[in-house]
Every structure is written in C-alpha cells, then in structure tokens.
Amino acid sequence: WNYFAERVTDKDIRASADQIVASGMRDAGYIYVNIDDTWEGERDASGVLHTNAKFPDMKALADYVHSKGLKLGIYSGPGTRTCAKYPASLGHEEQDAKMYADWGIDYLKYDLCSFIPDVMEKQAPNDKAAQMRLMVAAYEKMGKALKATGRPIVYSLCQYGWDSAWEWAPALGGNLWRTTGDIEARWGSIYDILSEQAGLWSYAGPGHWNDPDMLEVGNGKLTLAENRSHFSMWAMLAAPLLAGNDLPNMKPEIKDILTNRDVIAINQDPLGHQARRIYNSGEVEVWARDLKGGAKAIAILNAGSDVYSTHPFHLDLAKLGLHGPQKAKDLWTGKEMELTNDISIELASHDILLVRIANPK
Ligand code: GLA
Numbered sequence: 001w002n003y004f005a006e007r008v009t010d011k012d013i014r015a016s017a018d019q020i021v022a023s024g025m026r027d028a029g030y031i032y033v034n035i036d037d038t039w040e041g042e043r044d045a046s047g048v049l050h051t052n053a054k055f056p057d058m059k060a061l062a063d064y065v066h067s068k069g070l071k072l073g074i075y076s077g078p079g080t081r082t083c084a085k086y087p088a089s090l091g092h093e094e095q096d097a098k099m100y101a102d103w104g105i106d107y108l109k110y111d112l113c114s115f116i117p118d119v120m121e122k123q124a125p126n127d128k129a130a131q132m133r134l135m136v137a138a139y140e141k142m143g144k145a146l147k148a149t150g151r152p153i154v155y156s157l158c159q160y161g162w163d164s165a166w167e168w169a170p171a172l173g174g175n176l177w178r179t180t181g182d183i184e185a186r187w188g189s190i191y192d193i194l195s196e197q198a199g200l201w202s203y204a205g206p207g208h209w210n211d212p213d214m215l216e217v218g219n220g221k222l223t224l225a226e227n228r229s230h231f232s233m234w235a236m237l238a239a240p241l242l243a244g245n246d247l248p249n250m251k252p253e254i255k256d257i258l259t260n261r262d263v264i265a266i267n268q269d270p271l272g273h274q275a276r277r278i279y280n281s282g283e284v285e286v287w288a289r290d291l292k293g294g295a296k297a298i299a300i301l302n303a304g305s306d307v308y309s310t311h312p313f314h315l316d317l318a319k320l321g322l323h324g325p326q327k328a329k330d331l332w333t334g335k336e337m338e339l340t341n342d343i344s345i346e347l348a349s350h351d352i353l354l355v356r357i358a359n360p361k
Helices: 010-022 058-067 093-103 115-123 128-148 187-196 198-203 224-236 252-258 261-267
Strands: 032-034 040-043 049-051 071-076 107-111 154-158 176-178 209-211 276-281 284-290 296-302 310-314 326-330 336-339 344-348 352-357
Touching: 010 032, 010 058, 032 107, 049 093, 058 071, 058 093, 071 093, 093 128, 107 128, 115 128, 128 154, 187 198, 187 224, 198 276, 224 252, 224 261, 224 284, 224 296, 224 352, 261 352, 296 344, 336 352, 344 352
Parallel strands: 032 071, 071 107, 107 154, 154 176, 176 209
Antiparallel strands: 040 049, 276 284, 284 296, 296 352, 310 344, 326 336, 326 352
16 A cells, blocks of 8 residues: 555566565565555445455466465455545445455454544534444454454554554554554654654564554655664564565665564564563663563664754663663664663664574673
8 A cells, every 4th residue: 555555457566476486575474465455346225345446356366376385465444435535335335354264364454534523523412422332332343253264364453543542452453553653764753653662662572563554664755764764663563564565666775674674583583572662762662572481672763853853872872771782683783782781873764673582681
C-alpha cells in the first residue's frame, strides 16, 4: 500500500512475490505478501463478493504466491466500505471469511473506516463509550468468523489504536493491531509513530504485536540514515516488518537494509520483548531490548533535526544496567566494538548506532 496504493494489480503482487524470492528476502524471513485495499469488485445477489478487473482470479494468485513458498494477505473492513471506498464486510463477515479460506488466504487486515459513520455514529450518536463497544464487537465478530474457517489466518486489526486496542485485541484473536494513524514516507511521521510506541512495550509478545504500520524504507525522499534508523527501530520494537516499497525496482542499498540478517534477528528474537526507551540525552535517545540467552540489543538514535547535524554523545552504561566496558557488535558495519562510558559517538542527523551485546555484564 505504501508504494502502490490503489494502483496495485495481480501482476504487481506476483512480481513482488518473485522479487521477495530473487532478492533473498524470503530466505531472510519475509513470509507474507499483502495486497491491502482495492482488490474488491461488487457483491452479487447471493452476497458473494467478487474481485475487480485488477485481480482476475484470487485463488490462482494465492496458488502462485504459495508456489513461491510465501503466503497471501488480503484486506477488508467491518463497515460497508473500505478506506478506499470499495465494498467491505458489514453483514457478510462469515461469508467473506469462508471465501478467504477457500481461496487460500493466510492474513487479513481489517480496517475500521466506514464502520465509523455506518454503525458507530448512527447507532450510538454522541456516546463514545457505546461507539467503542460497537467497534470492539465488530472486530470480535470477524475474529470468530476467521477462527470458524479452520484455516490459520493472521488477524491484523487496523483501527489506529482506538480505545487502546493493545488491551483487548489479543483476547479476540488479534495477532497485530495498528497503534497509530497512517505512516508517511518522511522522517517526522516515522519519528512521531516511534515515539508513540514507547509506552506500549508490555503489550507485545509472541503471537500478538503492536503494529506501528508498514515500513516506508525505500520510499519518498528518506535518506539512507533515515531508512536505516526506521528499519532498526521497527526491529527493536518487535514490530511486524512489512516492506512497503517497490520491490522489483529497489536500489541495492535498500535491499541491504531490508535483508540485514542481524537486524532481522533482533526483530524475530523468540522472547518477543519490545524495546523500551531507557533515557535520552538531548535529542539522542537510547533504547534497549533483552534478547534470548541473556543478550541485549541497544539502539542509540540521533533524532535531532538537520540543524544539529552531529552530536558528540556520551554513553551512560549504568542507566542500561551494565557495568564496565562491553563487547558489542555494530549491526550495520558488522564490526566488533567496545562500548565504554567515555566512548564518544558521533551520529549524523537521524542516524543510529545499533549494537548487540552477546554477554552483557
Ligand atoms: C487506511 C489504512 C492504510 C491502508 C488504507 C487503504 O488508511 O490505515 O494502511 O490500508 O486504508 O485504503
């Protein structure tokens, strides 16, 4: 969605699947190819939703994606219309879920959008609490419908985090839930979303994740440092890593970011601990995350604007619960280094130092 938006076609999805294999992304761990919005056609007299001309045969597309060793994601919403104004699932939840399962769909993103005027504002005008109950019930309904199909389908809630989705989404089968409004391919948007995740670490864990939205790595005018920092921080957040760029035409340096195995290993660490913001020194932020086997990942991010292009920054290991010099691996250069309190780290604007400490002391 972040690159193709409503232009996406069957051909683009196939080309993306091909590229996920050819680029090494599949081997690096990417699994799902998600169509997002605008595949929908019209409902017929028996309520069956057909695809539109851009997606001539969804079952054949799912077969193709599966033949590449990947899985297919689709999109709908609890209202009458999706965000792009295509038909959504209101009143057809079980029917649609069954159809997805018959097609071989593996992932559903379910987007609130027109449910707000269609149901929430109509049935509970001026009653926020009642509106929220209607919203939660709608997500519960699709969660049950997916479960009833018997096919494992990842359930992705997209309602921008309203009513603290992280508190109730896992109980109704949600595997991930958006925590904010839509991301954009500019640093300000990425940084704002990052900041909003700081209080949510306790809600993430295996099988149920905070979703700070799909990646913008490789999109817009983001600098290499910004692309690297964005990817590093989404990895630290244990966020779903959904590439949102033009895969068949990505530059080698973007591919290198998206396939950095060490960074992906942080993201996929089995403990599933989302990083916490430990402290900041001016505009430099220090985030940390505990990893399996007692290891630790630390990210030092220069969130400062262009005006302050470099920050000499002094590390405070005690604040990270560390004692004395630490052997660490810089996950972007691949080099071993030593972290000490008096180390002077120069970070360009919006750049990051991401390290893994195998044996923290
Ligand atoms: C909303 C979602 C986006 C995308 C579009 C599709 O804006 O938040 O991620 O799915 O709808 O219309």
